[in-house]
Amino acid sequence: xxxxxxxxxxxxxxxxxxxxxxxxxxxxxxxxxxxxxxxxxxxxxxxxxxxxxxxxxxxxxxxxxxxxxxxxxxxxxxxxxxxxxxxxxxxxxxxxxxxxxxxxxxxxxxxxxxxxxxxxxxxxxxxxxxxxxxxxxxxxxxxxxxxxxxxxxxxxxxxxxxxxxxxxxxxxxxxxxxxxxxxxxxxxxxxxxxxxxxxxxxxxxxxxxxxxxxxxxxxxxxxxxxxxxxxxxxxxxxxxxxxxxxxxxxxxxxxxxxxxxxxxxxxxxxxxxxxxxxxxxxxxxxxxxxx
Numbered sequence: 001x002x003x004x005x006x007x008x009x010x011x012x013x014x015x016x017x018x019x020x021x022x023x024x025x026x027x028x029x030x031x032x033x034x035x036x037x038x039x040x041x042x043x044x045x046x047x048x049x050x051x052x053x054x055x056x057x058x059x060x061x062x063x064x065x066x067x068x069x070x071x072x073x074x075x076x077x078x079x080x081x082x083x084x085x086x087x088x089x090x091x092x093x094x095x096x097x098x099x100x101x102x103x104x105x106x107x108x109x110x111x112x113x114x115x116x117x118x119x120x121x122x123x124x125x126x127x128x129x130x131x132x133x134x135x136x137x138x139x140x141x142x143x144x145x146x147x148x149x150x151x152x153x154x155x156x157x158x159x160x161x162x163x164x165x166x167x168x169x170x171x172x173x174x175x176x177x178x179x180x181x182x183x184x185x186x187x188x189x190x191x192x193x194x195x196x197x198x199x200x201x202x203x204x205x206x207x208x209x210x211x212x213x214x215x216x217x218x219x220x221x222x223x224x225x226x227x228x229x230x231x232x233x234x235x236x237x238x239x240x241x242x243x244x245x246x247x248x249x250x251x252x253x254x255x256x257x258x259x260x261x262x263x264x265x266x267x268x269x270x271x272x273x274x275x276x277x278x279x280x281x282x283x284x285x286x287x288x289x290x291x
Contacts, residue, residue, distance in 0.1 A: 019269050195221050
């Protein structure tokens with residue numbers, strides 16, 4: 001799945017071996033309301049839009065993967081998730097992530113004999129990152145996830161090749177890195193790191209306020225992390241910045257695997273579709289694309 005400023009596209013390898021693609025325009029609230037494009041606020045909006053698009057792309061992919069050979073592509077996507085189902089899936093995923101990575105570390109730290117706010121938020125942060133890394137390590141052992149991680153790397157390689165100005169051919173794209181600064185994995189890590197500094201301003205509340213703060217402050221932290229990742233994506237030549245962001249880049253090794261040429265062909269198809277659509281709506285020579 002590839003996303004540009006105004007369009008997104010998903011390409012799928014069907015059971016028959018062909019590549020099917022579906023594209024949609026992005027009806028962003030940020031385009032209509034200037035206040036939603038302010039720093040930090042735009043990060044929260046972009047995160048919500050990205051999650052919604054991600055769920056829709058997964059639904060399309062699942063329908064194509066499950067279809068029988070010879071079935072028409074439009075029939076495969078006709079049962080795309082309804083708005084209600086999308087909201088439900090969105091709520092379940094966000095709820096699980098918040099409970100596991102935000103609330104649980106705070107409650108576990110509360111059980112430890114730690115005095116002082118400084119040590120509390122540091123230990124909580126270490127527990128949070130440890131849970132996150134362990135979670136990624138465990139799911140990476142699942143055979144089905146390996147293929148997902150290969151496509152994740154294929155997306156990164158295609159975007160890296162495009163940003164380097166190289167031809168979008170599988171053999172050429174394969175030479176590029178499977179790591180990219182504008183990756184959701186790096187974003188998640190920085191959400192957890194920045195949380196340490198944000199939570200430090202609010203002291204060490206009682207456990208019920210602790211749970212409330214961890215949930216209510218998540219949009220602010222996500223907005224800050226978005227600005228950091230966005231800045232890094234535009235300054236990849238800055239060695240100092242890349243050094244500071246290195247842990248997030250290393251973590252991508254857990255969520256990427258070396259893709260095959262066939263998988264790269266799929267990611268290239270999605271990228272080309274997005275670039276084609278963006279060229280029709282904008283005169284910019286270079287389009288910022290995200291996977």
